[in-house]
Amino acid sequence: MADKQHLYPVGVVWTGNRGDGTRTYQGYGREHEVRVAGKPAIAGSSDAAFRGDATKHNPEDLLVAALSSCHMLWYLHLAAQAGVVVTAYVDSAVGTLAERGKDGRFTEVVLRPLVTIAAGGDAERAARLHEDAHHACFIANSVNFPVRCEPRIVIEAV
Known part of the structure; x- marks a missing residue:
């Protein structure tokens, strides 16, 4: 094929x-x-x-956003398949760019998703799905720097 x-x-x-x-x-x-x-x-x-306009998106913002949203979309897909009911997902991702002279490169991106799952849900299973989402993410598979994920799982109150 x-x-x-x-x-x-x-x-x-x-x-x-x-x-x-x-x-x-x-x-x-x-x-x-x-x-x-x-x-x-x-x-x-x-x-x-x-020398750019701070009110507009820059390529560095967009790269971090691409990694974050790719991870989230894969996570939601895998959660649905695994029977983990996600009711909210908010990521506070941070990318680190190091400059050396006129050269610069990202040295890492850290994703910090806060995931809320339905009452009675399996928080450990929800947390483990992040590893699978990371390996499935097309964008993370395409970059030459580490992308780490530090998720927090919250279970909705009954």
Whole structure:
């Protein structure tokens, strides 16, 4: 059987030309839009630390968000299959980027999901599903730095 391939066409359009293009490093904006057909555009910029607009999403935000949401979606899928009823899921993920001179790279991302399960649910089983979700996540399987998960499970009160 042949492997499946999925394509994800994304357009990125620079919107930060302030009239003189990139004539000077300080003179151009880092603003851009991420466009995917049929979906709302995402207003982006570079991180404020790199002369960007802090009110807009930056590539580093989006990478951490991709890891977090991929893990969550796999977790919810696996929980449904395992009979674990999840009633709420909130992640407070943090990515660490290290700069060395002009180079930079992510050194890790830590996911910290707070998962609420229905009363009478199996908290240990719910916690174990995070390991399976991590191994299933396409994004986590694609990065070259550690992605750790530190979940907390809460059982709803009766």
